[in-house]
Structure formats: structure tokens, C-alpha cells
Amino acid sequence: MRASKEQEVSRFSVSLPQQLLSDLDAMVQEKGYDNRSLAIADMIRDELVEHRQHNGRQEIAGTITLVYDHHKPHLQSVLTDLQHDHTDLIISTLHVHLDHDNCLEVLVVRGKAARIKSIADALIAAKGVKHGRLTITSTGKDLVD
Numbered sequence: 001m002r003a004s005k006e007q008e009v010s011r012f013s014v015s016l017p018q019q020l021l022s023d024l025d026a027m028v029q030e031k032g033y034d035n036r037s038l039a040i041a042d043m044i045r046d047e048l049v050e051h052r053q054h055n056g057r058q059e060i061a062g063t064i065t066l067v068y069d070h071h072k073p074h075l076q077s078v079l080t081d082l083q084h085d086h087t088d089l090i091i092s093t094l095h096v097h098l099d100h101d102n103c104l105e106v107l108v109v110r111g112k113a114a115r116i117k118s119i120a121d122a123l124i125a126a127k128g129v130k131h132g133r134l135t136i137t138s139t140g141k142d143l144v145d
Contacts, residue, residue, distance in 0.1 A: 007144050048138075057114070058113045060111070062135050064107040064120045064132065065107075066079070066105045066124065066132045067129070067131045068103055068105070068126075069103075075126060082123055089109050091109065093105060094106045116134070
């Protein structure tokens, strides 16, 4: 069993307009945080993950979600070929039949941000994809709790 590391805590003050502070306190309560500090730490982590997406060298994890009509000629082979060309980035896939015509595909990805964004853009732009979205997160290595 690995021993947990205690993180050193730094304190800083923030000045906010009263209404913004009231809104923050309401959100803290609605989401069930024990205190403002935990909520603010989560918001900072979220922004850091988002910011790091733009650094092409940063390793990220995430999902690419696609909705498409599987009757579109050649679409499934285009999507499959793109996926086979990037097996080093795609960890897993889930394919669901939403109805007779529409499929939902979720690809779990991990790799350098620039490469993940590139494959996501190619998949989403494939002719016949009705909707697509790249959702990114951290691999966890670069964040503290």
C-alpha cells in the first residue's frame, strides 16, 4: 500500500464583488462542498485542464463522441480507417445503436493534446457525422487533490 503524501497548503486572499461572493456561496452549498476553498480548487483544476489542452505537448485523456447515420455511404469505413490509423491514441470504443438509422460512438483517447485534437477534428469533420465533440480531462498525473 502506498502512503499518501500530505500537500502543503498555501493561503491567499481574493477580493470579489458581494454579489459574486453570494453566487459562489450558493453554488458551494448546492454542489455540496464543505467549503469555498474546495470549490475554488476544483474550478482552478478545471481551468488548468482546459488550458493544457492548448499546449500540444501536454498528455491528456478524454472522449470523442460521434453521432452519425450508419446508412451514409462509406462513412463507417472512413471512421474505422481513421481509428485504425490511431490505435496508439484510442484506448477503447463504445458503439451504440440509437435507432434504426443513428449510431452513437464514444472513443476513449489518451495522448499528446495536439494529436488528440487532430484525430477528433478528422472524425468530427467526416462527411455524414451529424454531431461530434471532444471532451478532455487530465490523466491525473499533473494534478493534486
